Amino acid sequence: MRLSIDAMGGDRGPAAVVAGMARSARKNPDIDFILHGPAEELGRLVARRKQLADRVEIRDASDVVTMEDKPSQVVRHGKETSMWSALDAVRAGDAEVCVSCGNTGALMALSMMRLRKLPGVNRPAIAVLWPSRNPQGFNVMLDVGADIRADEKDLLQYALMGASYARNGMGLERPRIGLLNVGTEEHKGRSELKAAHELISEAAQNANFDFVGFVEGGDIPGERCDVIVTDGFTGNVALKTGEGTASLIGDFLREAFKFSPLSRFAAVLALTSLRRLQKRIDPRRVNGGVFLGLNGPVVKSHGSADAMGVSAAIKLAYQLAASGFQGKIAARVASAVSLAQDAAERGTGNV
């Protein structure tokens, strides 16, 4: 199994990426890497890690996509970047999945250009895993920011792609899908959500998932469903609000335990418990947004990911490749396209 890794563009530079690869290589003997970036620098970094010996092919790329670069510029002038090279390895079939810590907007724009959208997909989506009360420990939410708009057909495709992801990434045979909305009856008024509710209901039988209907923000970490479907604007706000809240509580917790000598003593005794908690909510453990709806999966790691975060993104990429996810999602979307078109046409006829 070969993964294509963009070494550049993350906040911690290529050293953190190579450290993450070494961590993954130690745990999993089945992974090989194609690594993209300035060959000389990468060669030195890789040579220092004996776990990586004979498992890394380096492809030289002199240019780097920065966090400030505009996606449109990268698409036009980014041919020499490590990000472009990393995507092209998947395009050429040399690697199964691409992993990058770089600029999200640029990565999405380049992915759409180099890998192309799956037939029948209008808008690709970014899916993330979210700690939850469900037995699998995580829920899937999409879209979290590939596109700020989504009409009812896009939302249906998100449901289909999210169900496929939950089935292959989390082993849920019949995932439960929820459509994000606000609470009161009176507010269930956005027309595209009503239309999407109908389309997803109709698709549920054939597509082998359960549709639980509208869900609320509180259900994102909840147990009512496994997959939360929403537009990229709302999903992005929800993701960052959740991360911000978790980080705030973490800081408050630390402050609470630093308050007095006694509480500092209690903290020492409570250390194992606190570590157990941290492990469950540590965002590095579930690092990686997956771009769905393209010819080839792309895993976007957090820009600030350290070795542990990069390794988690690599693990996710490996799992997706090992499950044969790409072929399954393509088949699922293709078979659903005609279904969706039928439904949409019928829907229009009814109104």
Add this chain to the structure above:
Amino acid sequence: MRLSIDAMGGDRGPAAVVAGMARSARKNPDIDFILHGPAEELGRLVARRKQLADRVEIRDASDVVTMEDKPSQVVRHGKETSMWSALDAVRAGDAEVCVSCGNTGALMALSMMRLRKLPGVNRPAIAVLWPSRNPQGFNVMLDVGADIRADEKDLLQYALMGASYARNGMGLERPRIGLLNVGTEEHKGRSELKAAHELISEAAQNANFDFVGFVEGGDIPGERCDVIVTDGFTGNVALKTGEGTASLIGDFLREAFKFSPLSRFAAVLALTSLRRLQKRIDPRRVNGGVFLGLNGPVVKSHGSADAMGVSAAIKLAYQLAASGFQGKIAARVASAVSLAQDAAERGTGNV
């Protein structure tokens, strides 16, 4: 100072409301109450609390708005309900603020009908306080669900009303306002957000607040701004996502400390620290969404509020009344209306 309290419609019934009133009455000798609901039952509940002696006027209302009632029905047929009676006491000038634990949609619809919107306000908003890293401990977010739509002029009014609330409710002389958006440049594309950015920028000087521009979900509990402005759909999802995440972490924390006998022992020692944490993130302490943009403030308490939650909502209502908030916000919005209209007209001219 007289507050108008709807005794009915909350999940825990009138006993929790009266217990909350007693709690507030004990702490604050300046509050009197007008209490609305079935007179006989309420009379018995009040008689049991000696703190409430001679401080409560009961107004009989035989009917109750339930959580299932549709707002439109309540507006047409709700004349005998305790909610209607509670709002009419503010309308008649008998009380300064109305507090209710009832159905949010019905309370907003009835409030708009009985109290009417402030001149110049198109859509009223619900504002909540959110635990944050700022020195005042909380940020204001609005709208969290009065209306799912908001155009640029509505967002400007939310900014003005939110600034007024932060000034009078939290004592911030020059609040910092942020407009909620998603991260990457490419996504800053919703046209109403761009237009609102311009309108709020222009209003900042005259309205005595600082505009920090676009903020992200992570800034809602952060320290970049004091007031977060957004539409009711996004605000509602963010609020519930944050609450859900906090509740999930709380449960994980409890589980972590129940894991082994040693961790249970550590928990006992850590109790004070954990209580200190809980106090900072306990949603009951900041219970109360405030309806802004009406002739008379309305405080919406959580439907599930217990005595402590009801008491927090009463405290908030008292603070708003004591600060002369209503007069100030009316003046602020009125003076801004012409400003906004000018700006909007200029804006249209420019495009």
